[in-house]
Amino acid sequence: MSDAMSEKAETLTVYRRLFAFAGREKWKLLGGLLLGGLSSLATVSYAKAAQYAIIAIEDRSVQLLGLHRIQVLGLAILGIFVLSLIKNAAQYGGGYLMTSVGQQVLAKLRLAFFSRVEYLPLRVFDQWRAGELMSRFSNDGGLLVVGVMQFPLFVQAVITLVFGIPVMFYLDWKLTLLIILTGAVVALAVSRFSSLLRSFTQHSLMKTADLNAMLQESLDSMRVIKAFSREPHEIQRFSERNDSFLGAALKLAQISITQTPVVDFIVTLGIIVILGASAYEIVLGIKRPDQVVQFLALVLVASNPINQLSNYYVDLNKARVAAQRVFEVLDLPIEEPDAPGAQELISPRGAVAFEDLHFAYVPGHEVLRGVTADVKPDNVVALVGPSGAGKTTLVNLIPRFYSATSGALRVDGINVNDLKLASLREIIAIVPQDPLLFSDTIERNIRYGKLDATPAEVEAAARAANAHQFIVEFPEGYNTLVGARGVRLSGGERQRVSIARALLRDPRILILDEATSSLDSESEALISEALGRLFVGRTTFIIAHRLSTIRRATLILVIDRGRVVETGTHSELLARGGLYASLHERQSLEPVRTA
Ligand SMILES: Nc1ncnc2c1ncn2[C@@H]1O[C@H](COP(=O)(O)OP(=O)(O)OP(=O)(O)O)[C@@H](O)[C@H]1O
Ligand SMILES: [Mg+2]
Numbered sequence: 001m002s003d004a005m006s007e008k009a010e011t012l013t014v015y016r017r018l019f020a021f022a023g024r025e026k027w028k029l030l031g032g033l034l035l036g037g038l039s040s041l042a043t044v045s046y047a048k049a050a051q052y053a054i055i056a057i058e059d060r061s062v063q064l065l066g067l068h069r070i071q072v073l074g075l076a077i078l079g080i081f082v083l084s085l086i087k088n089a090a091q092y093g094g095g096y097l098m099t100s101v102g103q104q105v106l107a108k109l110r111l112a113f114f115s116r117v118e119y120l121p122l123r124v125f126d127q128w129r130a131g132e133l134m135s136r137f138s139n140d141g142g143l144l145v146v147g148v149m150q151f152p153l154f155v156q157a158v159i160t161l162v163f164g165i166p167v168m169f170y171l172d173w174k175l176t177l178l179i180i181l182t183g184a185v186v187a188l189a190v191s192r193f194s195s196l197l198r199s200f201t202q203h204s205l206m207k208t209a210d211l212n213a214m215l216q217e218s219l220d221s222m223r224v225i226k227a228f229s230r231e232p233h234e235i236q237r238f239s240e241r242n243d244s245f246l247g248a249a250l251k252l253a254q255i256s257i258t259q260t261p262v263v264d265f266i267v268t269l270g271i272i273v274i275l276g277a278s279a280y281e282i283v284l285g286i287k288r289p290d291q292v293v294q295f296l297a298l299v300l301v302a303s304n305p306i307n308q309l310s311n312y313y314v315d316l317n318k319a320r321v322a323a324q325r326v327f328e329v330l331d332l333p334i335e336e337p338d339a340p341g342a343q344e345l346i347s348p349r350g351a352v353a354f355e356d357l358h359f360a361y362v363p364g365h366e367v368l369r370g371v372t373a374d375v376k377p378d379n380v381v382a383l384v385g386p387s388g389a390g391k392t393t394l395v396n397l398i399p400r401f402y403s404a405t406s407g408a409l410r411v412d413g414i415n416v417n418d419l420k421l422a423s424l425r426e427i428i429a430i431v432p433q434d435p436l437l438f439s440d441t442i443e444r445n446i447r448y449g450k451l452d453a454t455p456a457e458v459e460a461a462a463r464a465a466n467a468h469q470f471i472v473e474f475p476e477g478y479n480t481l482v483g484a485r486g487v488r489l490s491g492g493e494r495q496r497v498s499i500a501r502a503l504l505r506d507p508r509i510l511i512l513d514e515a516t517s518s519l520d521s522e523s524e525a526l527i528s529e530a531l532g533r534l535f536v537g538r539t540t541f542i543i544a545h546r547l548s549t550i551r552r553a554t555l556i557l558v559i560d561r562g563r564v565v566e567t568g569t570h571s572e573l574l575a576r577g578g579l580y581a582s583l584h585e586r587q588s589l590e591p592v593r594t595a
Helices: 002-020 023-058 069-119 122-127 130-171 173-220 222-227 231-283 289-330 391-397 421-426 442-447 455-464 468-473 491-505 521-535 570-576 579-587
Strands: 352-362 365-375 380-384 406-411 428-431 509-513 539-543 555-560 563-568
Touching: 002 289, 023 069, 023 130, 023 289, 069 130, 069 289, 130 173, 130 289, 173 222, 173 231, 173 289, 222 231, 231 289, 352 391, 365 391, 365 555, 365 563, 380 391, 391 509, 391 539, 421 428, 428 491, 442 455, 442 491, 455 468, 455 491, 455 521, 491 521, 509 521, 555 570, 555 579, 563 570, 563 579, 570 579
Parallel strands: 380 539, 380 555, 428 509, 509 539
Antiparallel strands: 352 365, 352 406, 555 563
16 A cells, blocks of 8 residues: 555656646646636537537427527537637647647756766766666657657546536436446556556566667677677577567557557446436436437547546556656766865866875775875876776776775865866866767867867867878868767777867876777877877876887886886886886887887
8 A cells, every 4th residue: 555655656756847847838738728628618518509409409499599499500500610619729729838838848858868967977877878878868758758748638638527527417417426436447447557557668668778778789889799790699689688678568568458448348338327327217208308418418528538538547657657767867866066165276287196095986896995196297197007907997086087985186286076077177188098089070079179279279289189181181171070989080090189189178187098909000100299299288197008108207107906006217117126127028029119
């Protein structure tokens, strides 16, 4: 019982939250309700007009408001015509108002969803598959669209019942009670269905998300799939998930379509009883046929909404499950908001200090275990160490992609936790290991570093990054589209565009995760030279794999198992004969290129 109660409370919360998105459009809902009421009133009045028409046909001597039989008939028909006009115009107006509010709510919800996702901390993306988020956006969002489209019809049906039932009570209270009883049985049946429906909807949406996530991962990994000829394997994996989704979809379909005939059957039973009772009343002379016709017209007016309501209820239930899943994303904690009194970096110098820094991705499993280092402005720091030592993790803490578990990370002497996040990230640029470009033009990819840069600045950055040359060789030049993630450029070209982007930003602190993949010697020389320009006049952290880069460093931090184990310059560290020396010995087998 308490389960059902909490279900109800949840449903209410979901509707309240959706309603809150209507904002200032709320009055339109009221307008929609009023028009809906007008339309229902017109529908109910049909029955009255129909009654007069029948009286006029049956009774030769009828006189109404001093009118003749034919005039009464004409008036009744005209009445039906006018009522129909009113009913349909009001229905259109009310439907339009409510649907437009619904669509506005959805538009705001989509924007809220996207904005939320943009500000989610990186650790959320360690857990959530991109495809799952996309599925919640599009598939669950799709169910919401259906629900919103149905909403005016739902309201309309409710209003028709609200107006129709009192009139019916007035005409024949006994039979009306029978209709209410029928409605109650229908409501009971529908409520039985609805919890089943919700759980199957939930299940089917989960399976859809799974399917979407798989598709998305597969698209992202196409090169690996092809390289290993794993197309059949992927198809097999997809097929399993697809079958699983099919199962869920069939169950949901079964539940959805069982309800309509069941409800229809119950309603028909009710109508049969009413028809029988009415015939009986005519035979006994309790009622005249016109009274029965009027009542039956109302019964049809009432039974239709009962049928419709139960149908809409199916879609509304699905939408409610979808809304809940969308709200789940909206409720994910965003990046820690700026602490009250958070500071801005004014004329930043770019000093970075790590003080006994500890960090764990998973509680209890420390990846950084007490990192201490002091980096002066304009130093070029090379981070060296075995794979998995924590180099990438350490640099990720500087822009606060993740927050340290304990210890402090200071920029210009201020703990990064006390800085405004935007202000901190403003002074940092990152050239990632595998530079990601947006599916856009080269120009706009470079401009990403400084949105208001002039074309001349963009070109200067591209020249400095040794990218201008290859860019102008494309027929479209700077307007060349780079394809999804930049696939249409070579690795070296992509890297140079990414360097140009960082240069354009002119950051105080530069973070560079050097690519481990080997490039051809020409682009490597070009990149190496461009990097040389990039380092000047800023604090730079390079996760270095090449000796040529390491040699540029003013300070080398050797990281091992989450600790700084050695510090010094290249020659100092070599002389020490420690981890650096042994790493160097292994790597010095590679040809060393000097810039
Ligand atoms: N998002 C994550 N969630 C959980 N654990 C992670 C995550 N990223 C990295 N780790 C773990 O943290 C440890 C340090 O990883 P990190 O990427 O910092 O190593 P690295 O020194 O950069 O290595 P490499 O030279 O191979 O890039 C590894 O053991 C890794 O498995
Ligand atoms: Mg790394």
